[in-house]
Structure formats: structure tokens, C-alpha cells
Amino acid sequence: MYKGIECKLYPNQQQANIIQMTFGHTRFIWNQMLGMLNERYQNNKDLKMLSYSTLSSLIPQLKREYAWLKDVDSVAIQCSVKRLSETFDRFFKGFCRYPKFKSKKHHQSYLSTIRGQNIRLNHNQRYIKLPKLGWVKCKPSVRYIENERIQSVTVKQRASGKYVISVLVASENQALAKTGKTIGIDLGVSDFAITSDGHKYPSQKLHLKYQQQLHYWEKRMARRRLKAKAAGIDLKDAKNYQKARKQVARIHKKIADTRKDYIHKITTELVKQYDVLVIEDLKASNILKNHKLARSIASQSWRQFRVLLAYKCKIYGKELIVVNPYKTSQKCSNCGHDSGKKNLDIRQWRCPSCHTEHDRDINAAKNIRNIGLGQALVK
Numbered sequence: 001m002y003k004g005i006e007c008k009l010y011p012n013q014q015q016a017n018i019i020q021m022t023f024g025h026t027r028f029i030w031n032q033m034l035g036m037l038n039e040r041y042q043n044n045k046d047l048k049m050l051s052y053s054t055l056s057s058l059i060p061q062l063k064r065e066y067a068w069l070k071d072v073d074s075v076a077i078q079c080s081v082k083r084l085s086e087t088f089d090r091f092f093k094g095f096c097r098y099p100k101f102k103s104k105k106h107h108q109s110y111l112s113t114i115r116g117q118n119i120r121l122n123h124n125q126r127y128i129k130l131p132k133l134g135w136v137k138c139k140p141s142v143r144y145i146e147n148e149r150i151q152s153v154t155v156k157q158r159a160s161g162k163y164v165i166s167v168l169v170a171s172e173n174q175a176l177a178k179t180g181k182t183i184g185i186d187l188g189v190s191d192f193a194i195t196s197d198g199h200k201y202p203s204q205k206l207h208l209k210y211q212q213q214l215h216y217w218e219k220r221m222a223r224r225r226l227k228a229k230a231a232g233i234d235l236k237d238a239k240n241y242q243k244a245r246k247q248v249a250r251i252h253k254k255i256a257d258t259r260k261d262y263i264h265k266i267t268t269e270l271v272k273q274y275d276v277l278v279i280e281d282l283k284a285s286n287i288l289k290n291h292k293l294a295r296s297i298a299s300q301s302w303r304q305f306r307v308l309l310a311y312k313c314k315i316y317g318k319e320l321i322v323v324n325p326y327k328t329s330q331k332c333s334n335c336g337h338d339s340g341k342k343n344l345d346i347r348q349w350r351c352p353s354c355h356t357e358h359d360r361d362i363n364a365a366k367n368i369r370n371i372g373l374g375q376a377l378v379k
């Protein structure tokens with residue numbers, strides 16, 4: 001159910017020092033615990049082996065005695081004890097030999113497991129955040145690792161001196177239970193996603209939330225750029241300009257992160273509930289670069305929605321159908337009657353042929369579902 005993905009790791013000098021220290025400290029804790037267990041056994045051979053929880057309850061005491069143990073990732077320290085306990089378990093079952101002391105010559109590695117968000121890759125997967133080390137430059141051997149699936153990491157140093165990290169992720173083949181249901185999804189601006197079952201996921205209105213801040217800093221950035229240029233200062237050295245530039249970047253990142261979280265939430269909800277998901281192909285006009293913040297957020301969200309939905313359908317064993325957006329907002333989803341183009345401000349309408357009352361967006365989503373079902377039948 002799990003697989004290890006190897007990434008090359010490029011720590012800076014300070015990070016490399018901390019990694020080395022963690023190798024040493026996790027080895028130290030292993031050897032201390034093993035020494036203690038050996039001694040305990042020698043003193044009384046009838047005593048039962050200590051459980052992992054008892055062993056780990058001894059860690060704080062060791063940390064008081066050796067305060068420098070606190071300088072490294074505490075989860076790695078815990079994992080070292082856990083590994084020792086597991087090795088003993090296997091030994092008692094006859095699967096392996098008696099645990100040995102670790103020497104500096106071997107075992108240049110440590111394991112750390114996920115605790116909340118302590119281990120994660122950045123958006124372009126060029127940096128990985130590790131406890132105590134912060135963001136470390138890295139190069140994964142696969143194209144995309146989903147942060148939500150990371151279970152643990154093992155940091156190793158190769159004989160060549162190079163660092164690698166093995167990331168354990170939950171396997172991709174986690175087919176979700178089949179529900180037998182199909183859904184059409186229409187994407188919009190005021191409501192982000194509308195389903196043929198009548199559910200509306202409202203738009204987050206991030207442009208309203210951040211427009212003022214963004215405008216404030218963008219104005220300053222532009223003004224400070226001109227000022228620096230007039231004074232003949234290189235932009236790299238123009239402190240005030242750089243400050244404004246960072247603020248602008250920070251706000252854009254905040255918007256992007258918030259948007260992505262939301263899309264993750266929606267797509268997960270949808271793949272859990274439905275087996276076949278039908279969406280419209282993105283209209284070319286929507287993909288065009290748009291300078292209006294609201295539109296640009298919307299079009300980026302749609303693209304991201306589609307990418308994530310496709311990805312999740314694949315790993316959770318669901319089907320995604322992409323249909324041509326032809327006339328989905330003008331036809332009646334009930335009888336198929338085409339009553340012509342409708343202005344964007346018409347939110348509700350009644351079909352002149354079968355007299356069904358329609359919500360504009362939900363009707364479109366139903367049409368999308370119907371086209372998708374038709375395509376699925378043809379296949």
C-alpha cells in the first residue's frame with residue numbers, strides 16, 4: 001500500500017550540519033536504549049521486554065540528561081526508539097538477529113514521520129520542508145508527489161557523500177467505493193462549481209478580499225521602481241522597492257494557496273460521491289490572460305480544478321469525461337428544446353416547450369451530464 005520515492009537532496013552547509021547531527025543523535029539514542037535493555041536483561045533474565053510506549057516514555061529523561069538531544073528533530077529521535085522496539089519484536093518472532101549497536105561507519109540515515117504539516121513539498125516540488133532544517137532544495141525522481149499522501153521520510157547520506165531522501169507515500173491505487181452515480185459539473189464565476197444535482201459551491205470572492213491590499217502594494221512597487229531608477233539604483237539594491245515586491249508576491253501566494261485548498265476540498269468531495277464526472281472543455285476565451293483579478297482567479301481556478309479532478313479520478317478509480325461546451329446554457333435539460341442564447345443576467349427561466357423552471361447554472365450542469373452520459377454510451 002506504500003511506496004518509497006527517492007529524491008536527491010541539496011542541503012546548504014548549515015542544513016548538512018544539522019543532518020549530520022541528527023544521524024549522530026538518533027544513533028546515540030538507539031545505542032543508549034539498547035545498552036540499557038542489555039543490562040536489564042543481564043540483571044534479571046526473567047523480566048519481560050519493555051514495550052515501545054514504555055521505552056518512548058524514557059526519552060524525556062534522556063533529554064534532560066543530554067540536553068543537546070533537543071537540537072534535532074524530536075520525531076526522528078522517537079522513530080529511532082520505535083525502530084529498535086520493532087527490531088526486538090522481529091527478533092522474538094525469529095525473523096532477524098539480535099539488534100546490534102550502531103557505529104558511525106554505517107547507518108548514516110534517520111527516519112522521521114509526518115506530524116501535521118511538518119513535512120511537505122512546495123508547489124513546484126523543488127523544495128521539501130523538513131523538521132529543524134526548514135526548506136531544503138530537492139529533486140524528486142517522479143513528477144508529482146501529493147503532500148497529503150506523504151507518510152514518512154528517511155534522510156540518508158550515500159557513500160559518495162551525497163544526500164538523498166526516501167519519501168514514503170500511500171499508494172496511488174486507492175480505489176474509492178463505487179456509488180453508481182454520475183454528475184455534470186458547470187464552472188462559473190459567481191458560483192465556482194454547480195452540479196447537476198443542484199449543489200452550488202460558492203466562489204470564494206478572493207478578489208474582493210485581497211484587491212485593496214494588492215492595489216496598495218502594487219502602487220507602491222511601481223512608484224518605488226521609478227524612484228530607484230531615477231536615482232540610478234539597481235533594483236536589486238533598492239530596499240524599499242524590494243519590500244513592496246515581496247508584499248505583492250506574498251499576497252499572490254496567499255490567494256493561490258487559499259484557492260488551491262478550496263479546489264482540493266471540492267474535488268475530493270466530488271470523487272468520493274460520484275463514479276462518473278462530466279465537465280465542460282474550457283472555452284478558449286476563458287483561458288486567455290485576463291487582467292481583471294476576478295476573471296484571472298476564476299480562469300486559473302478552472303484549470304486547476306480540471307487538473308486536480310483528472311488526477312484524483314485516476315488515483316481513486318473514477319471516470320472523468322470532458323465534453324464540448326456547445327449550447328449547454330441554452331438548451332432545456334428536460335426536453336432538449338433550444339430557446340436560444342440567454343443573457344448572463346437571466347438566472348432563471350422557463351422552457352417554452354415543456355414548461356420546466358430552470359436555474360441557469362444547474363440546467364447547464366444537467367446538460368453537461370447528459371452529453372457525458374451520451375458519450376459514455378457510444379463508447
Ligand SMILES: [Zn+2]
Pocket residue numbers: 332333334335336337351352353354355356
Ligand atoms: Zn423543456
